[in-house]
Amino acid sequence: MRRFILIAVPYLWLLALFLVPFAIVLKISLSDIILAIPPYTPTLDFSAGWEGIKAFFGALDLENFRFLATDDLYWKAYLSSVQIAFIATLATLIVGYPIAYGMANAPDHWRPTLMMLVILPFWTSFLIRVYAWVGILSNEGYLNQFLLGIGIISEPLTILNTNTAVYIGIVYTYLPFMILPIYSTLERMDASLLEAAEDLGCSRIKAFWLITIPLSKNGIIAGCFLVFIPTIGEFVIPSLLGGSRTLMIGKVLWEEFFNNRDWPVASAVAVILLLILIIPIILFQRNEQKQREADK
Amino acid sequence: MGQTVFEPWNDPNVKPLIQFRNVTKRFGDFVAIDNQSFDIYAQEFFALLGPSGCGKTTMMRMLAGFEAPTEGTILLAGQDIAPIPPNKRAVNMMFQSYALFPHLSVWENIAFGLKRERKPKDQIAERVAQMLKLTRLEKFAKRKPHQISGGQRQRVALARSLARAPKLLLLDEPMGALDAKLRQDTQFELMDIQEKTGTTFVIVTHDQEEAMTVASRVAVMDHGRIIQADTPARIYEIPNSVYVADFIGEVTIIDGRATRSGDGYDIAYAEGQPPLRAQTDKTFQNGQACHLAIRPEKVAITAERPEGVVNAVQGKILDIAYLGNLSTYHVELPNGQVIKSQIVNTRRLSRRNFTWEDTVWLSWTETAGVLLEG
Numbered sequence: 001m002r003r004f005i006l007i008a009v010p011y012l013w014l015l016a017l018f019l020v021p022f023a024i025v026l027k028i029s030l031s032d033i034i035l036a037i038p039p040y041t042p043t044l045d046f047s048a049g050w051e052g053i054k055a056f057f058g059a060l061d062l063e064n065f066r067f068l069a070t071d072d073l074y075w076k077a078y079l080s081s082v083q084i085a086f087i088a089t090l091a092t093l094i095v096g097y098p099i100a101y102g103m104a105n106a107p108d109h110w111r112p113t114l115m116m117l118v119i120l121p122f123w124t125s126f127l128i129r130v131y132a133w134v135g136i137l138s139n140e141g142y143l144n145q146f147l148l149g150i151g152i153i154s155e156p157l158t159i160l161n162t163n164t165a166v167y168i169g170i171v172y173t174y175l176p177f178m179i180l181p182i183y184s185t186l187e188r189m190d191a192s193l194l195e196a197a198e199d200l201g202c203s204r205i206k207a208f209w210l211i212t213i214p215l216s217k218n219g220i221i222a223g224c225f226l227v228f229i230p231t232i233g234e235f236v237i238p239s240l241l242g243g244s245r246t247l248m249i250g251k252v253l254w255e256e257f258f259n260n261r262d263w264p265v266a267s268a269v270a271v272i273l274l275l276i277l278i279i280p281i282i283l284f285q286r287n288e289q290k291q292r293e294a295d296k
Numbered sequence: 297m298g299q300t301v302f303e304p305w306n307d308p309n310v311k312p313l314i315q316f317r318n319v320t321k322r323f324g325d326f327v328a329i330d331n332q333s334f335d336i337y338a339q340e341f342f343a344l345l346g347p348s349g350c351g352k353t354t355m356m357r358m359l360a361g362f363e364a365p366t367e368g369t370i371l372l373a374g375q376d377i378a379p380i381p382p383n384k385r386a387v388n389m390m391f392q393s394y395a396l397f398p399h400l401s402v403w404e405n406i407a408f409g410l411k412r413e414r415k416p417k418d419q420i421a422e423r424v425a426q427m428l429k430l431t432r433l434e435k436f437a438k439r440k441p442h443q444i445s446g447g448q449r450q451r452v453a454l455a456r457s458l459a460r461a462p463k464l465l466l467l468d469e470p471m472g473a474l475d476a477k478l479r480q481d482t483q484f485e486l487m488d489i490q491e492k493t494g495t496t497f498v499i500v501t502h503d504q505e506e507a508m509t510v511a512s513r514v515a516v517m518d519h520g521r522i523i524q525a526d527t528p529a530r531i532y533e534i535p536n537s538v539y540v541a542d543f544i545g546e547v548t549i550i551d552g553r554a555t556r557s558g559d560g561y562d563i564a565y566a567e568g569q570p571p572l573r574a575q576t577d578k579t580f581q582n583g584q585a586c587h588l589a590i591r592p593e594k595v596a597i598t599a600e601r602p603e604g605v606v607n608a609v610q611g612k613i614l615d616i617a618y619l620g621n622l623s624t625y626h627v628e629l630p631n632g633q634v635i636k637s638q639i640v641n642t643r644r645l646s647r648r649n650f651t652w653e654d655t656v657w658l659s660w661t662e663t664a665g666v667l668l669e670g
Contacts, residue, residue: 195362196395198382200460201412214399294442 022274029267030060040263064268073252074269078276080247084163084238085231088170092227093220095171096178100219101212103179104186115183118176130169130240137165137241161243169237174230178223185219186212218291225284233273249273302512303527304337311374313338313496314359314464319368321354321520328354330520331368338463341490341497343507345543346517352500355517356466359498360389373463383412388462392469394453396441402452403428403437409460427455430489447478454486458493467499471506483509504544508532516540532591538668541589546624548595548635550588551670554580560662563588566631573606576667585670592638594664597625597650598657608659611635613652625650627658 031040042059045052068074103114121129136142137160144156159165189212197207213220235250242248249269256266304310312335321329328351336342344352357363358370361382369376377385388409396405406427410420428434431451436444441452450470457465470486471479487510490497501507507514508528515525516539524536535541538549550572552565561580562571565588574588601608614634615626618641625637637658650656 190393190395192391192393192395193397195360195382196389196391196397197408199360199387199389200409200456201383203383206412211397217399 025267025270027060028263029064029265029271030062031264032059032061032063033262033264038263039261064264065272067265068268068272074249074272077247077249077252078272081232081234081249082276084166084170084246084248085228085234088167088174088231089224089228091167092171092174092178093224096175096223097182097220099175100179100182100186103183104189111187118179122176126173127236130173130236133165133169133172133241134160137168160241161246163242163246165241166238166246166248169241170227170231170234173237174227177226181222181226182216182219185216189215218287218294221287222284222291225280225287229277229280229284232277302339304340305335305513310337312336313340313373314498315371317369317371319358319365319370321351321358321363322366327520329358329365332520332522333368334515334522334525336496336498338496339494341487341499341510341512343511343514344498344500344517345502345504345507345514347502347543350517351520352502352517353468354520356389356468356498356500359464360387360466361385386463387466388457388460388464389466390453390457390468390470392472394441394449394473396449396452396456398441401438401440402433402444405441405452406456406459408456413460423459427459430458430492431455446473447482450474450482454489458489458495461493462495464496464498467497469501470499471501471503479506486510508544516543518543533666535589535666535668538587538589541666541668546592546636546638548590548592550590550633550635550665552586552588553583554586554667555582556580561586561667563667566629566633569609569629569631572609572665573662574665574667575662578667578669580667580669587668587670588665589668590635590660590665592624592636593622595635595637595658595660597627597637597639598659599649599654601657602659605659606662607664608657609635610655610657613650613654613656616650616652625656627656 028040031042033039034041042056044056048055099118103111103118106114134141138144139156139158139160141160143159144153147153148156159168193211193215194204194207197211198204202210233250233253234248235254238246238248238251239254242251253266253269253273256262256269260266304312314336316332316334318331318333319329320327320331330351332355344355346352354363358365359372359377361377361380364378369378371377372385372387377387397408400408403424406424407420410423415423424437425434428437431454433448433451433455436448436452441449444452450473454467454470467486471482474482483506486497490510497510499507499510508531511528513525514528514531515522516531517523518539524531524540526534531540532544535544541547542549550563550565552563552572554561554563555571560573560575563574563586564571572588580586596602601610609629611627611629613625614628617624617626621641622638623641625639626634627637628634635658
């Protein structure tokens, strides 16, 4: 019985904070838009009894999903989000791996400090940090002032409100999620493995490719998913740093909710987004599971 | 017809495989290796023995190429190896932790070094099969290192380091992670493999029994110096210093002063006691401080004073260490000196002659003890 209670706690948690809200969103996505509060119909009316419940379910339909399929804005936004997330994840990996590698090979007494520096940005508001990039990347921003000052460029670069700015923002924001899992696999690696590889005829670089990279594979996969999954639905970064041509599903979702006040369509967008995310989330869980088994 | 004895170190015509020439290694202020010169010969099984921190691992890492000597040169087959990086040396190492690649199978681990040589696939497969057979691992070729036992892992590490047929194989505490029983079997297996492959082995260990069992010569080290490098028998029977005598096996050290008399020396070790007699090749001045080192198994223990012996002393049994096959008696002389005597328990325990507090006579011959400078 005690065991049952112990297991029940996380399940109740999931039920209350994930499944119930999801059911509500799903229900709204099957409803129709009206000008009222709340701005959708039907609403469940228990006072009408059994007939009311029947009428409620009868009024639900898949019209909003059909609409999403016919308007190419939506699938283009999904595709563009996946593409941006993919490129940004790759960029984060390329920036993050050397940092994690450097941390893992730093002298022991330096490591807590380096770890602290990686985590430190989390202590300020995410919104403020993204706004700070507006100040850095804008035409009159610090970056352009600096480059003009040392004479590398004669015209200010247009970075803000382009996809480049979005990539910079994503790499900057999600870097710790990439660094930490990679660092933890590299740190656990036995240094004598590299000596053994060298002893058996590898150059240092070859040993890195044949030993270090494969042994940090689980960290790389975990880091990539931790960046990729939230980036697909990212809203703040594209809306602050991206331009009118930066198409991301998070932005579309926000506009449906707050500009069009079309809750049913917005909910349908959210449901599809969740379905898209389920695939990488399952893959991520699998990787974690495999790693746990390997650690045993 | 007996076999020719393998003693290349006594043959001036044999060129050594490895020569250390005045090698010093410093880490900052710490002197790890202190101006050492010595030779290792082809097909030798050479053991570096010493307590932790004596410099034996540094010696090995210099041979592997992971450390460079601060001063002096190391020659491998007459060639200075300092400029050769570890991946280009005809030297392979078996690591203390085994350092098996966890993401590769046993087969791939053994093939790792061969693949780096860019050998044809069939040659690699043939060599790996040969190594698997040598180390009796055929059944485990497809397993990953975490799916096999400690003893099997140790054999994979050995097979991997032997696969490239190195001129010299370095073994860093190869038996450190094995339990006592498995260790003994493995020692003989290691000697067998060394003989079959004809590879020169250098083993680093802190276990004197292991060094004595496997090695053709043992170098006893302390504080970055080799104190004595010799065959196990000579190290045991003719140690050149109190340190070596004390480090290898059990020993009783009696301090005294030597006086020449006849073909040996009289050693005065306690007031009012007749001097002890010992023979030696070394020369001592009259009255020079000396140490007499006697192995416990060379000391006889009797109830009565035996007839016609040179050295006989009386004392009281202080302690008995019963080891099953052997018993070691700690006997205290009137002056407080404790002498160890070891006897083989050929009789059953119930008929043991001596017990605690018994007064007994200890005796040994003139040549039983080794006289060492103070």
